[in-house]
Amino acid sequence: MNAPHTHSSLAIDWSTQGIVDRRNRFYSASQRKFVPYKDPLIIKRGRGQYVWDEQDRKYIDLLGMNLCISVGHAHPRVVKAASEQVAELTHCTTMFYHPVPAQYAEELAGTMPAGHEWVVHFTNSGAEAIDLALLMARSHTGNIDMLALASSYHGATFGAQSVTGIAGFRHSVPQLGGVTFVPEPNQYRGIHGEGVEPYLKEIDRAIATSTSGRLAGMIVEPVQGYGGIVPIPEGYIAGAFERVRAAGGLCIIDEVQSGVGRTGEAFWSFESHGVVPDIVVVAKGVGNGIPLGAVIATREVAETMADKFLFHTYGANPVACAAGRAVLKVMREERLQENARTVGGALRTRLEDLKERYPIIGDVRGRGLMLAIELVRNRATKEPAPEETLAVFEETRRNGLVASRSGPYRNVIRMCPPLCLAMADVDDVLDRFERSFAAIAR
Structure with a gap:
C-alpha cells in the first residue's frame, strides 16, 4: 500500500522541538x-x-x-551577485556556454603562481574535487601509489576517505587501494617530535617499502584541519615534493580549509612554503557558503583527461561562480x-x-x-x-x-x-x- 501524499505549506516551522523531531x-x-x-x-x-x-x-x-x-x-556583495544571477539564469550545464564560470575560472587561475598555465574544473564540493584530483594524478602518471599524511582529512566520499588518515572518518569497508600513510610532521605531538628531516625520511622509507617505487602523487594539507589545526612546518612540503617528483608523482595541495587568505600569510597557504603544486583542490571559503569547489591544475596535467568523459551536474553553476567572483572582489577590497x-x-x-x-x-x-x-x-x-x-x-x-x-x-x-x-x-x-x-x- 502506498503511503499517502503529504503537502508542506510554504511556512517553515521554527519551533525548536519541531525542527529536532523532523530531522530525527x-x-x-x-x-x-x-x-x-x-x-x-x-x-x-x-x-x-x-x-x-x-x-x-x-x-x-x-x-x-x-x-x-x-x-x-x-555578505551583501555576495548575496547581490548570487541573487542577480538566480533571477537571470539559475543553471547552465557545461554542455552549453556561459560567461560567468569561464571568467571566474580565469580569475581563480590568476591567483595561482605566475609562469604556469593553470586550468580549472569546477565541482560542487571539496570531497568531489579530491576524488577528481586523485583520478587526475593516476591518469597523468600512469602510476597508482599515493602518499597521504596521517591525521589528514580530505573528505568522506569513497575516494577522499581513502586518503584521510583519521579512523573516525573511514567507514568499515574496503578502501581504495594504493594509498600509503606517512607520519605527519606535527611539531607538538608527532612521533619524531620537532624538526623536519625525520619526517622526510619517512617518505623515503614509504616509497622504498610500501609502494612500487613509482608514485602517482602525494596529497598534503598545508594546515591540517580536522587533524587539529596542525601547520606543516617550513621545509617539509618542499622536501616532500622533491621526493615525490623524483618518484614520478604529482604534488597535490588541499586548500579546502586553509585557503582563501585564511592563514593571513598568503591567499593560498602553500605559497608560504615556496612550492608550486601540480594540482590544487579548493572549496568551502571560495563560495562563502554556496556549494562550490574546484580542481586547479596545470594544463599539462589536466589535458590527460581530455579523452574521457567526467561530469559534475552542478559543476560550473553560474550562481555559485557569481558568488565565487564576488568573494574574490570582497577579499581584495576589504x-x-x-x-x-x-x-x-x-x-x-x-x-x-x-x-x-x-x-x-x-x-x-x-x-x-x-x-x-x-x-x-x-x-x-x-x-x-x-x-x-x-x-x-x-x-x-x-x-x-x-x-x-x-x-x-x-x-x-x-x-x-x-x-x-x-x-x-x-x-x-x-x-x-x-x-x-x-x-x-x-
Missing part, C-alpha cells in the same frame, strides 16, 4: 551523525561574524560553518587576508595568555584565523583530555561561542571564524573562553 524522523542515520553539542544548536540567521539561533540568542561564529563562510555571513593576519595574531597572543592560567591547555597553534587549543591532562606526558575538552566545549556554547572539537583524540578546540572577525571581538572571545575554562576548573 526524516534524516538518514548517515546525516544525523555529525552533531557536536549535547543539545542541538539551531541556526536561524547570520550576519558577518555572528549567528543567531531560533530563540534569537546571538553567538560569535568561530567556526565559519565549517570554514565555508569566508567573507562573512550574508583586505580580509590582512585582517586574518592581524586579528588572528592578536587572538593567538591572547590564547597564549589563557594557556598560562590553565594547565589543561597543552598547546596553542595555528596561523591567521585558523587556530586551535589542544587540551591535555598532563603537559609533560601530553595525555589527551577528550572528556575535559567536551566539557569546555559545551561551556563555550553556553557562553555564546560556536566552535568545534577535532583532532584524532577529539581534544582540540578549533577556531576558524569568518575572516571579517574584528579586533573588537578579540576581548569578547577571550572573556567567553575564560568563563568556559573557569567553569570546569571549579
Whole structure:
C-alpha cells in the first residue's frame, strides 16, 4: 500500500522541538551523525561574524560553518551577485556556454603562481574535487601509489576517505587501494617530535617499502584541519615534493580549509612554503557558503583527461561562480587576508595568555584565523583530555561561542571564524573562553 501524499505549506516551522523531531524522523542515520553539542544548536540567521539561533540568542561564529563562510555571513556583495544571477539564469550545464564560470575560472587561475598555465574544473564540493584530483594524478602518471599524511582529512566520499588518515572518518569497508600513510610532521605531538628531516625520511622509507617505487602523487594539507589545526612546518612540503617528483608523482595541495587568505600569510597557504603544486583542490571559503569547489591544475596535467568523459551536474553553476567572483572582489577590497593576519595574531597572543592560567591547555597553534587549543591532562606526558575538552566545549556554547572539537583524540578546540572577525571581538572571545575554562576548573 502506498503511503499517502503529504503537502508542506510554504511556512517553515521554527519551533525548536519541531525542527529536532523532523530531522530525527526524516534524516538518514548517515546525516544525523555529525552533531557536536549535547543539545542541538539551531541556526536561524547570520550576519558577518555572528549567528543567531531560533530563540534569537546571538553567538560569535568561530567556526565559519565549517570554514565555508569566508567573507562573512550574508555578505551583501555576495548575496547581490548570487541573487542577480538566480533571477537571470539559475543553471547552465557545461554542455552549453556561459560567461560567468569561464571568467571566474580565469580569475581563480590568476591567483595561482605566475609562469604556469593553470586550468580549472569546477565541482560542487571539496570531497568531489579530491576524488577528481586523485583520478587526475593516476591518469597523468600512469602510476597508482599515493602518499597521504596521517591525521589528514580530505573528505568522506569513497575516494577522499581513502586518503584521510583519521579512523573516525573511514567507514568499515574496503578502501581504495594504493594509498600509503606517512607520519605527519606535527611539531607538538608527532612521533619524531620537532624538526623536519625525520619526517622526510619517512617518505623515503614509504616509497622504498610500501609502494612500487613509482608514485602517482602525494596529497598534503598545508594546515591540517580536522587533524587539529596542525601547520606543516617550513621545509617539509618542499622536501616532500622533491621526493615525490623524483618518484614520478604529482604534488597535490588541499586548500579546502586553509585557503582563501585564511592563514593571513598568503591567499593560498602553500605559497608560504615556496612550492608550486601540480594540482590544487579548493572549496568551502571560495563560495562563502554556496556549494562550490574546484580542481586547479596545470594544463599539462589536466589535458590527460581530455579523452574521457567526467561530469559534475552542478559543476560550473553560474550562481555559485557569481558568488565565487564576488568573494574574490570582497577579499581584495576589504583586505580580509590582512585582517586574518592581524586579528588572528592578536587572538593567538591572547590564547597564549589563557594557556598560562590553565594547565589543561597543552598547546596553542595555528596561523591567521585558523587556530586551535589542544587540551591535555598532563603537559609533560601530553595525555589527551577528550572528556575535559567536551566539557569546555559545551561551556563555550553556553557562553555564546560556536566552535568545534577535532583532532584524532577529539581534544582540540578549533577556531576558524569568518575572516571579517574584528579586533573588537578579540576581548569578547577571550572573556567567553575564560568563563568556559573557569567553569570546569571549579
